[in-house]
Every structure is written in C-alpha cells, then in structure tokens.
Amino acid sequence: MIQCNRFKKEVMKMNNNPIQWYPGHMQKAKVQIQDSLKMVDLVIELKDARIPKSSTNPLLEGIIGQKPRLIILNKKDMADDARSEEWLKYYEKANTKSLAIDSAHQNIQGLIIKEIKEMLKAKLEKAKARGIRKKVLRVMVVGIPNVGKSTFINAIVKKRVAKSENRPGVTKSLQWIKIHEDVELLDTPGVLWPKFESRDVAVKLALIGSINDKVVDKKELVFYALRHLSAHYPDKLKSRYDVSANDLSDEELVDLIAKNMNFIKKSGLSDEEKTYDFILADIRNNRLSNVTWEFLDEQDA
Ligand code: G4P
Numbered sequence: 001m002i003q004c005n006r007f008k009k010e011v012m013k014m015n016n017n018p019i020q021w022y023p024g025h026m027q028k029a030k031v032q033i034q035d036s037l038k039m040v041d042l043v044i045e046l047k048d049a050r051i052p053k054s055s056t057n058p059l060l061e062g063i064i065g066q067k068p069r070l071i072i073l074n075k076k077d078m079a080d081d082a083r084s085e086e087w088l089k090y091y092e093k094a095n096t097k098s099l100a101i102d103s104a105h106q107n108i109q110g111l112i113i114k115e116i117k118e119m120l121k122a123k124l125e126k127a128k129a130r131g132i133r134k135k136v137l138r139v140m141v142v143g144i145p146n147v148g149k150s151t152f153i154n155a156i157v158k159k160r161v162a163k164s165e166n167r168p169g170v171t172k173s174l175q176w177i178k179i180h181e182d183v184e185l186l187d188t189p190g191v192l193w194p195k196f197e198s199r200d201v202a203v204k205l206a207l208i209g210s211i212n213d214k215v216v217d218k219k220e221l222v223f224y225a226l227r228h229l230s231a232h233y234p235d236k237l238k239s240r241y242d243v244s245a246n247d248l249s250d251e252e253l254v255d256l257i258a259k260n261m262n263f264i265k266k267s268g269l270s271d272e273e274k275t276y277d278f279i280l281a282d283i284r285n286n287r288l289s290n291v292t293w294e295f296l297d298e299q300d301a
Contacts, residue, residue: 026059026193033063033190036140036170040186041120042068044112046143046152049079049100051294052087054204055147057192064142068119070112071098074148077105083292090296103152112156113180124182137183138176142190146210149189156185204293209284218276223250225283228293236288 037043043064048055052073071091076084084100091098097119101108117124120137127135143149154160157177170191176184194205199216203224206216213221229237230245230253237243241257248256257263258270261278265271282288 029192030063032170040138040140042116042139044070044139044141046072046074046147046149048147049073049076049084050208050292051204053294054201055144057194060192069096071096073100074103076100077102078286080290080292083295086296103148103155108155109158113183116183140186144192144194207293222276222279226253233291240288
C-alpha cells in the first residue's frame with residue numbers, strides 16, 4: 001500500500017511537467033481521417049492493451065462522433081489478462097463494443113467479421129427493408145503508430161498489405177479490400193499521433209517502445225517501471241531480478257539489480273546504463289510477461 005501511494009505521488013509530480021511533442025500536423029490528420037470516415041459504416045480503433053488510455057489520441061472520440069466504433073485492445077498477449085478484462089468491462093459500461101486480441105499470432109479474421117456484421121445488423125436490415133439487396137459494409141482501422149494497425153489489417157485480409165506509414169492522416173490513395181462477401185476494409189489505416197497530455201502519457205508510450213527513447217530519459221523510464229512493478233507485480237521483480245523493492249530507493253534498487261545480474265564495470269561499480277538497457281529490453285520484449293502499465297482504477301476515465 002505504501003508503495004502504491006508513493007507511486008501515485010510520483011505520477012502526480014510527473015503530470016506537472018508535461019512534454020510537448022509532435023506540434024502541428026494534428027489538424028491536417030484530423031481532416032484526412034474525417035474525409036475517410038465519411039465513407040465508412042464502422043471504425044475499428046486499435047489501442048495497446050498494456051496502456052489503453054495513453055495509446056489513444058483523445059481527439060479521436062470527437063473525430064469519430066456517432067459512428068459505430070469497435071475498440072480493439074491489441075497485443076493482449078503482452079498485457080495482464082485480469083487488467084484487460086477490467087478495461088473491456090469499462091468500455092462495455094460505456095456502451096462501446098470492445099475485444100482484446102493478439103493480432104500477431106491469433107487467427108482473428110472470423111471473429112472480427114462476425115463482430116462487424118453483428119454491430120451493423122440494424123443497418124443491413126434497414127437496407128434490406130428499403131429493397132437494397134446487396135449492401136456492402138465498409139470499415140476502416142485507426143490508431144497511433146506502432147499499435148499494430150498493419151499487423152491487424154494483414155491478419156484480417158490474410159495477406160500482406162503495405163506497411164502503414166507512420167505519418168498522421170490517411171497516407172495513401174484509398175483502396176477497399178473485400179474481407180467477406182459484404183464487408184470491405186480500407187487498406188490503409190488512419191494514423192493519429194498520441195497526444196502527450198501529461199508526462200505520464202509520454203513515459204508510458206516510451207516504456208512500451210512506442211516512441212523514441214530520446215523523448216524521456218532512460219533512467220526516468222526505468223525508475224517509473226520499477227515503481228510500478230514493485231507496487232503491482234512484486235513477484236515478477238523477484239523472479240526476474242531476485243529483488244524485493246521494500247524500503248529501497250530507486251537508485252538502490254537499480255544497484256541491487258545490477259549486482260544480481262552481474263552488470264559490474266571494471267572499476268567494480270554497478271553498470272547502471274547496462275542495467276537500464278536490460279530492464280527496458282525486458283519490458284519491450286515481454287520478458288517480464290504480461291504486465292499492464294495503466295490500470296483503470298488509476299484513471300479518471
Ligand atoms: P502500426 O501499423 O500500427 O504502426 O504497427 P505494426 O502493425 O507495424 O506493429 C508494430 C509492432 O507490433 C510489430 O513488431 C508487430 O509485429 C507488433 N505487433 C502487432 N500486433 C501485435 C500483437 O497483437 N501482439 C504482439 N506480441 N505483437 C504485435 P515489430 O517488432 O516492430 O516488427 P515485426 O518484425 O515483429 O513485424
């Protein structure tokens with residue numbers, strides 16, 4: 001509990017020091033996505049299951065408006081299942097359909113097509129009542145860079161389509177790919193930058209490797225990660241690094257991990273840089289396995 005409170009205080013401290021990132025472009029991206037949206041019946045919004053809120057551009061909700069939206073918590077294989085369940089329940093409560101999936105390894109085509117048809121059932125029936133026998137449903141994918149849009153589209157289309165350009169907007173001429181007899185998918189997703197409303201958001205995005213390490217200092221990232229792990233996943237700290245964080249400062253904890261992993265410089269001192277890199281690589285390669293970095297109960301969501 002003490003660890004939890006300390007962690008929350010640190011987050012509040014960070015929130016007072018937001019980072020400005022990707023200025024401009026947003027308006028252009030917004031207009032481009034809005035143009036594409038006019039042509040679709042449903043939007044599939046990808047979020048990273050490890051940081052569902054921070055991997056969302058808060059403008060997106062306004063851009064999508066009343067259009068039906070399916071939220072995908074992608075990379076669920078890297079997140080904590082219990083936490084993903086909480087997020088799914090939260091979206092469900094807000095009347096937004098959501099699924100947690102692993103686009104990289106799971107066969108998702110049938111599941112997604114079924115969901116799209118279910119969500120647009122009323123639209124299909126309305127078209128039928130009007131005498132339109134062959135109504136084609138059109139969908140598009142949106143999300144911030146690296147959230148897995150290309151992987152998701154490839155998995156649905158069941159072939160390799162071009163890698164999405166990580167530039168805001170919809171970056172290629174529009175092409176529709178048939179994914180079912182009456183469902184078509186826009187082959188290029190809409191890209192919105194994440195919005196760094198607070199330093200906390202930037203730290204979480206950097207932690208999962210979604211943005212460049214230059215944006216947030218490595219040491220700050222690692223301290224943040226260790227505090228989160230000691231507050232919520234102490235067993236993982238113990239099994240991977242053989243440490244318990246109780247009553248240790250951030251520096252002492254890193255020092256202990258360096259010693260336990262035998263990252264010692266010729267001088268006999270702990271190699272902190274090597275330790276930071278090692279911990280960050282562990283996080284990004286899921287070697288700590290299934291950690292969620294953003295919990296619903298810490299959010300004002
Ligand atoms: P983007 O179009 O939104 O920018 O993202 P992209 O599909 O390129 O995915 C970014 C990285 O995330 C890729 O890894 C991809 O393999 C991985 N990824 C996407 N979805 C999932 C998922 O559900 N689970 C897991 N574990 N990984 C996922 P990469 O290392 O950048 O490239 P690659 O060499 O693996 O393709």
